[in-house]
Amino acid sequence: MTGNPVDRTVVVSSPGKVLLAGGYIVLDRKHTGLVFGLSARIHVLAQEIPTSSGVHLREIVVRSPQFLNATWRFGYHLVANGGGIKVTQLQSGTPVDSNHFVETTLNYVLSYISHADPSRATRGFEPASLLVLADNDYYSKPQDSTTTPNTSNPPRFQHFSTTLRNAHKTGLGSSAAIVTSLTASLLAHYLPPALFDLSTPHGRRILHNLAQVAHCSAQGKIGSGFDVASAVYGSCVYRRFSPGLLGALPGPGEAGFAEALVGLVDDDGEKEGGKWDYEIDKESVGLPKGVAIRMCDVDCGTQTVSMVKKVHAWRDENPEAAGEVYGKLQGKVDALAKALKRGEVESVEKVMGPFRELMRGLGKKSGAAIEPESQEEMLDALEKVEGVLGSVVPGAGGYDAAAVVLRDDEETEKRVEGFLREWSKSHGIQVGLMNVKGETEGARLEDPREFKAWVAAE
Ligand SMILES: Nc1ncnc2c1ncn2[C@@H]1O[C@H](COP(=O)(O)OP(=O)(O)O)[C@@H](O)[C@H]1O
Ligand SMILES: C[C@@](O)(CCOP(=O)(O)OP(=O)(O)O)CC(=O)O
Incomplete structure (x- = not known):
C-alpha cells in the first residue's frame, strides 16, 4: 500500500x-479546594x-x-526486566542545564x-x-524589557x-x-486514538493519572495535586487522591x-475496588458574566514547602x-x-473578607507568612477600589501573585491599573495587573x- x-x-x-480558596486544607482528603484554571x-x-x-x-x-540554552536532547532505551523506557540527556557543544520535570515526564510517559x-x-x-510555548504571564518580564502590555503588543x-x-x-x-x-502531546502523538x-x-x-504520577515524582513530594487536576480538568472543586496510592509503584527503570505504571494509570476509580479516589466537581464552579478573576504580580516568590511544614507542625500540636x-x-x-x-456579587464580597481573616489567623498561629503585612496592606487598599469584589493571596499564600475578583469591565480594570501604578510608585515596588484571567x-x-511560525523559527 x-x-x-x-x-x-x-x-x-x-x-x-489559582487556588482561590482551600490552601492547606486541600492537602487533607477530608477537605476540598476551589481552583480556577x-x-x-x-x-x-x-x-x-x-x-x-x-x-x-x-x-x-x-x-x-x-x-x-533551552534545547534538551534525549536518547532512550528499553530497560530489562520490564523497567520501561529510560531517557538519557545527550550533551553536545555548550552544556545545557538539565530539565528534571521534562526528563521525568519522558521516563513515565514513554514507559x-x-x-x-x-x-x-x-x-x-x-x-x-517537542516544542514548548508558554504564555507570557508565567514569567515576569525581563528587567531591561521596554515592552509592557499597556504600551505595545x-x-x-x-x-x-x-x-x-x-x-x-x-x-x-x-x-x-x-x-x-x-x-x-506524547500520548496523542504516539498512541492510536483507540488507546488515547x-x-x-x-x-x-x-492523562490526569499519568501526569499526576509523573509530577509527584519530579517534585519529589506528593502535594494535593490540585495543580495537575486543574491543568487537566480546568476549574473545579477538588478533593485530593490518597497519597498512599503511589507508594507501591517502582521507580523508572526498576523491575x-x-x-505497574500502566496498572495504576489505567485503574478506574469509578469502578468498584478502583484505587483513584480524587473528586473533580465542575458543576459547583462557574464564573458568571460580568465577574472576572485577575492576578497581580508582585515579582517575588515563596517557598511553599516551608510554609506547609509550619502549618502542619501547628496542626499536629493543636x-x-x-x-x-x-x-x-x-x-x-x-x-x-x-x-x-x-x-451573587454581594455574597462574594461578604465571603472573601472573612476568608482572608481566617487565612491570616492560620498564618499568625503557625508562624507561616500566609498573608504577609505588605500584602495585607496592599490588598486592603485594593479592595476599596470601586468594582473590586474581593482579593486573596491564593494557594499557600506568601508573596506569590495575588488574586482579585472584580467586575469585568474596562472602567474597573483602568481603576485597578491606576491604583497599582500609584502603589508601585509610593512603595518602591513593582506590582501590576497581569493579562491572565x-x-x-x-x-x-x-x-x-x-504554531507554524514557531516551528519554522528553529
Ligand atoms: N517553559 C518551560 N519550558 C520547559 N520547562 C519548563 C518551562 N516552564 C517550567 N518548566 C519546568 O518546570 C520547572 C518549574 O517548576 P516549579 O519550580 O515547580 O514551578 P511552578 O511553581 O511554576 O510549578 C522548571 O524547572 C522546568 O523544569
Ligand atoms: C499549600 C497547598 O495546599 C497549596 C499550595 O498552592 P500554591 O498555589 O501556593 O502552590 P505552588 O504553586 O506549589 O506554590 C499545597 C498543595 O495543595 O499541594
Missing part, C-alpha cells in the same frame, strides 16, 4: 491555576523528526525557544506507552521533536532573555501545566515499572483548634464557590497550524 504517512503532529495546551496556558507541539532513509536516529528533542501499546515492543519509538510567546533557571516565575503553576501538556483520546472522559482520566479553623475554612470554600457560580476549560487540543 502506498500513500503519505499519517501526520501525527499534535498540539495540546493546559491552563495555569487560568487563561495563561503552556502549549506543547509534538511532531515526528523526519529522517532520510537509511539514517537511524533515536532522539527526542524538547525545545523551549523563549529561554536561552506507559511502551507497555500500553503492545505494537511498540517491535516498532520502538520514532524520533520526535509583545509577541504571543515572548523571549525572556534568560535561562529557565534564572527566570522569575509568577507562580501560575508552570510545572503542572508543562507536565500535563507534555504528557498529553483527550476528548473522552477515559482519555482525560488517563516491573512499566506494567488538633482541636486546627480542626475548628479547617472546618471554618471549608465553609468559605463552599460559600465562595456558590456565590461565584450564582453570580480565570477560565474554566482544562487541557485541550489546539490547531497545529497556529
Whole structure:
C-alpha cells in the first residue's frame, strides 16, 4: 500500500491555576479546594523528526525557544526486566542545564506507552521533536524589557532573555501545566486514538493519572495535586487522591515499572475496588458574566514547602483548634464557590473578607507568612477600589501573585491599573495587573497550524 504517512503532529495546551480558596486544607482528603484554571496556558507541539532513509536516529528533542540554552536532547532505551523506557540527556557543544520535570515526564510517559501499546515492543519509538510555548504571564518580564502590555503588543510567546533557571516565575503553576501538556502531546502523538483520546472522559482520566504520577515524582513530594487536576480538568472543586496510592509503584527503570505504571494509570476509580479516589466537581464552579478573576504580580516568590511544614507542625500540636479553623475554612470554600457560580456579587464580597481573616489567623498561629503585612496592606487598599469584589493571596499564600475578583469591565480594570501604578510608585515596588484571567476549560487540543511560525523559527 502506498500513500503519505499519517501526520501525527499534535498540539495540546493546559491552563495555569489559582487556588482561590482551600490552601492547606486541600492537602487533607477530608477537605476540598476551589481552583480556577487560568487563561495563561503552556502549549506543547509534538511532531515526528523526519529522517532520510537509511539514517537511524533515536532522539527526542524538547525545545523551549523563549529561554536561552533551552534545547534538551534525549536518547532512550528499553530497560530489562520490564523497567520501561529510560531517557538519557545527550550533551553536545555548550552544556545545557538539565530539565528534571521534562526528563521525568519522558521516563513515565514513554514507559506507559511502551507497555500500553503492545505494537511498540517491535516498532520502538520514532524520533520526535517537542516544542514548548508558554504564555507570557508565567514569567515576569525581563528587567531591561521596554515592552509592557499597556504600551505595545509583545509577541504571543515572548523571549525572556534568560535561562529557565534564572527566570522569575509568577507562580501560575508552570510545572503542572508543562507536565500535563507534555504528557498529553506524547500520548496523542504516539498512541492510536483507540488507546488515547483527550476528548473522552477515559482519555482525560488517563492523562490526569499519568501526569499526576509523573509530577509527584519530579517534585519529589506528593502535594494535593490540585495543580495537575486543574491543568487537566480546568476549574473545579477538588478533593485530593490518597497519597498512599503511589507508594507501591517502582521507580523508572526498576523491575516491573512499566506494567505497574500502566496498572495504576489505567485503574478506574469509578469502578468498584478502583484505587483513584480524587473528586473533580465542575458543576459547583462557574464564573458568571460580568465577574472576572485577575492576578497581580508582585515579582517575588515563596517557598511553599516551608510554609506547609509550619502549618502542619501547628496542626499536629493543636488538633482541636486546627480542626475548628479547617472546618471554618471549608465553609468559605463552599460559600465562595456558590456565590461565584450564582453570580451573587454581594455574597462574594461578604465571603472573601472573612476568608482572608481566617487565612491570616492560620498564618499568625503557625508562624507561616500566609498573608504577609505588605500584602495585607496592599490588598486592603485594593479592595476599596470601586468594582473590586474581593482579593486573596491564593494557594499557600506568601508573596506569590495575588488574586482579585472584580467586575469585568474596562472602567474597573483602568481603576485597578491606576491604583497599582500609584502603589508601585509610593512603595518602591513593582506590582501590576497581569493579562491572565480565570477560565474554566482544562487541557485541550489546539490547531497545529497556529504554531507554524514557531516551528519554522528553529
Ligand atoms: N517553559 C518551560 N519550558 C520547559 N520547562 C519548563 C518551562 N516552564 C517550567 N518548566 C519546568 O518546570 C520547572 C518549574 O517548576 P516549579 O519550580 O515547580 O514551578 P511552578 O511553581 O511554576 O510549578 C522548571 O524547572 C522546568 O523544569
Ligand atoms: C499549600 C497547598 O495546599 C497549596 C499550595 O498552592 P500554591 O498555589 O501556593 O502552590 P505552588 O504553586 O506549589 O506554590 C499545597 C498543595 O495543595 O499541594
